[in-house]
Amino acid sequence: xxxxxAGDFKTSYAADNQTFPIRFDRYGYYxxxxxxxxxxxxxxxxxxxxxIVIPFLIYAIAALGLNILIGYCGQLSLGTGAFMAxxxxxxxxxxxxxxxxxxxxxxxxxxxxxxxxxTLFGLPSLRIxxxxxxxxxxxxxxxxxxxxxxxxxFFNYSSTGMISAPTRTLFGxxxxxxSASAVSVYLVCLSFLxxxxxxxxxxxxxxxxxxWMAIRDMDIAAEIIGVNPMRAKLSAFAVSSFLIGVSxxxxxxxxxxAAEAGEAxxxxxxxxxxxxxxxxxxxxxxxxFLGAAFLIVGPVLLxxxxxxxFDWSSDLAAHLEVMIIGALILAFLIIxxxxxxxxxxxxxxxxxxxxxxx
Amino acid sequence: MPDTLLFAMEAALNGLTAGIMYALVALGFVxxxxxxxxxxxxxxxxxxxxxxxLVGFQQxxxxxxxxxxxxxxxxxxxxxxxxxxxxxxxxxxxxxVVFAWAVERFVLRHLVNQKPIILFMATxxxxxxxxxxxxxxWGAEVKRLDVGIPQGMSGAVDDxxxxxxxxxxxxxxxxLYAMVIAALLVAVLVLFSQYTKEGRAxxxxxxxxxxxxxxxxxLRFIWVLTxxxxxxxxxxxxxxxGAKSGVQFSLSLIALKALPVLxxxxxxxxxxAIVGGLIIGVGEKLFDxxxxxxxxxxxxxxxxxxxxxxxxxFRPQGLFGEKIIERV
Numbered sequence: 072x073x074x075x076x077a078g079d080f081k082t083s084y085a086a087d088n089q090t091f092p093i094r095f096d097r098y099g100y101y102x103x104x105x106x107x108x109x110x111x112x113x114x115x116x117x118x119x120x121x122x123i124v125i126p127f128l129i130y131a132i133a134a135l136g137l138n139i140l141i142g143y144c145g146q147l148s149l150g151t152g153a154f155m156a157x158x159x160x161x162x163x164x165x166x167x168x169x170x171x172x173x174x175x176x177x178x179x180x181x182x183x184x185x186x187x188x189x190t191l192f193g194l195p196s197l198r199i200x201x202x203x204x205x206x207x208x209x210x211x212x213x214x215x216x217x218x219x220x221x222x223x224x225f226f227n228y229s230s231t232g233m234i235s236a237p238t239r240t241l242f243g244x245x246x247x248x249x250s251a252s253a254v255s256v257y258l259v260c261l262s263f264l265x266x267x268x269x270x271x272x273x274x275x276x277x278x279x280x281x282x283w284m285a286i287r288d289m290d291i292a293a294e295i296i297g298v299n300p301m302r303a304k305l306s307a308f309a310v311s312s313f314l315i316g317v318s319x320x321x322x323x324x325x326x327x328x329a330a331e332a333g334e335a336x337x338x339x340x341x342x343x344x345x346x347x348x349x350x351x352x353x354x355x356x357x358x359x360f361l362g363a364a365f366l367i368v369g370p371v372l373l374x375x376x377x378x379x380x381f382d383w384s385s386d387l388a389a390h391l392e393v394m395i396i397g398a399l400i401l402a403f404l405i406i407x408x409x410x411x412x413x414x415x416x417x418x419x420x421x422x423x424x425x426x427x428x429x
Numbered sequence: 430m431p432d433t434l435l436f437a438m439e440a441a442l443n444g445l446t447a448g449i450m451y452a453l454v455a456l457g458f459v460x461x462x463x464x465x466x467x468x469x470x471x472x473x474x475x476x477x478x479x480x481x482x483l484v485g486f487q488q489x490x491x492x493x494x495x496x497x498x499x500x501x502x503x504x505x506x507x508x509x510x511x512x513x514x515x516x517x518x519x520x521x522x523x524x525x526v527v528f529a530w531a532v533e534r535f536v537l538r539h540l541v542n543q544k545p546i547i548l549f550m551a552t553x554x555x556x557x558x559x560x561x562x563x564x565x566x567w568g569a570e571v572k573r574l575d576v577g578i579p580q581g582m583s584g585a586v587d588d589x590x591x592x593x594x595x596x597x598x599x600x601x602x603x604x605l606y607a608m609v610i611a612a613l614l615v616a617v618l619v620l621f622s623q624y625t626k627e628g629r630a631x632x633x634x635x636x637x638x639x640x641x642x643x644x645x646x647x648l649r650f651i652w653v654l655t656x657x658x659x660x661x662x663x664x665x666x667x668x669x670x671g672a673k674s675g676v677q678f679s680l681s682l683i684a685l686k687a688l689p690v691l692x693x694x695x696x697x698x699x700x701x702a703i704v705g706g707l708i709i710g711v712g713e714k715l716f717d718x719x720x721x722x723x724x725x726x727x728x729x730x731x732x733x734x735x736x737x738x739x740x741x742x743f744r745p746q747g748l749f750g751e752k753i754i755e756r757v
Contacts, residue, residue, distance in 0.1 A: 147546055199741050202468045202549055206688045207741065210734030217731050338685070342553065349550055383499045386569060391496075394561025400554025404547055405539040 090272060093423070107261055112254045120253035127367045128260035129322050134347040134359035135271045136314025141345075142354035143275055144307035145287030146196050150208035152340035153215035154312050156332045157185045158319030160225050163234040166247075166324070167227060174239040174246060174324070178263070181320035182313040188215075189312020196304050200290075212338055219332035235329035247324045256325045263321060267314055272356050274310060283307050284354075315344075346396060350403055352410025361411040366396070440718040441711050446604035448710020449611050453666035454687040455694065455702035456615070457659040462696050463635040464655035465537070468549045471556035473684020475525070475660055478563040480667030480676045482524050484574050485567040486517040492566045518664075525660030526653075528559075533652045556684075569678075574671035607669045614665055615703065618658070627654060635697075689737030694748055701749035709733045 081087045091097040115124060133155060140146050162181035165172065192211040196204050219225050226234045238248030244255045274280050282303040285293035294300050323330045330336070343366065351362020370392050377388040407413055421428070454472055461469040485492065489508040497505060512520065536555065540548055622628035633641040634651045642648055667676070670683065686709070694705025713732040720728055 145546075147549070195738060195741060201546055202688075203692065203741055205549070206692055206734060207738050209685065209688065210731060210738045213731035213734055217727060221727065342557075345550070345553070349554075381499070384495070387495050387499055387565070390561050390564040390569065392561070394558055394565060397554045397556070397558025397561060401536055401551055401558065404543075404551045404554065405536070408543070408547060 155319030185316020193308030352412030444714030452706025
């Protein structure tokens, strides 16, 4: 039957703790994976890949990262854009310095560099919290972007101040640079997203994730029961920055191809990813996916509707979009502070009991 | 006197005038934070919105003209009359009061008892909403705001400093007026909170919500009142900034600069907001002046935040704030 268990027959801790306890869910997950890896590459068109699917995959990684920091560990960060820039510039410098290195390792190394920088800027979180910390991360945002636009070493003294990704291949197919096809880019981003989501899910349900949540729920109590706040907070900053750095590296290397720090990774990127986390659901892996999908697909659909159907001017549509996003944030915070993921959870509970809810 | 010192002094003087703008925005933050414990991120956008509304009223623009034209295919733009500034300012204040009421009715009332961080994120949403609304209502192009304050180089300052040092400092007359108006505004606010019934109620709420409720003060009224006052402060800031560099989106970015100002001055202190604003304004100009040969320009973008960051590590409650921060 649809969405049904015959009863609670779990006999082991592992069975109780599995990610998809409902069989229907589990098969659905395998089906989605198979569809994404096998069917999508056949049917996807360049337009859809570049305007919706690839940005969704990349932003979902960033939203996963920020969700670990805000949703699981309760530390507000407004520096996401700058950390994505760190990933992008680290990726660029590594690509240029080591042309023989496989692109996958380059992206992972870029993530590690970002993790180090993120931990550094996470240090103030040991003394301050809340919006004080938000200001500290704003310092990271503005300082790092300034550094990347002003220090010629970072963009290899190019006259435009832009960084552009050279062509790199994976299994013989180019995945970066102008000759990369949409399908190979899609597959690279998808593989990274799946691995990162697996990583995030398993970190957050293990010891370290529980420490983060203890810190989030009440830091003093967490310290009393033996959670080391320094390690918990800094590890959250490190893991979160790693994911954000990977997404920044992908965003630059395989999606944009060429970028300039101030334009591609400004403060609006920080807010965009923050909104994804809020709309999707704080403290939920699924929420990061839902939020990224909502905020990537929503504006595209709205623009198609208003500009193409009703013939509005595009800046008018853009203003309406900003207004709607703002109203949505307010609506979500008021009606459902746990976001789309909580809505899905409610539906699931109802489905499991249907048609005998009592 | 050596030239470098004179130039540095001129930079500091210009920083002082920029600092007044930061202080004005920070003032709105402090008012709302004291009364409702909400860190209002949308203060800068409120200044932008107020300035846009003022210009719209002055020029007799039809609100939502672009939207109406897009939906109904009409071609309306202006009513064809211009409101005098003296009428347009009270009308704008009216709009800000309606906005304050709407914020209380549709947002704050539903978020009572939420964590501060949720409220903070709600005000980020509010900022986006208001930014879209302002652009939709009045159009997004850069507008000139003229409320009759004289502009241009101030002859008096030039003469005075030339007499003193043999080198005339450049200073805009507008900035002199801004200083006077900011001082007046603070004086009026202090008088209001000390000597009127509503002002006392406001301070009572700031001290303790529950105690204020139990002696019969309406929290909702106080919230509408504070947000209205913050709206008026935003209007003043919007007029000053708009007259100086045109009404445009960058106006809302000064809200971000107000964050370090608050950290320096303390979140709950009105004098702190003023002093913090001045320190940041002077500090970033001087830092840029001295560091430009070494690291290149545009350090103004991040200096304030870095200063706040360093400050946080040593004195988290700010210069004048109450010491309530718990260490973990």
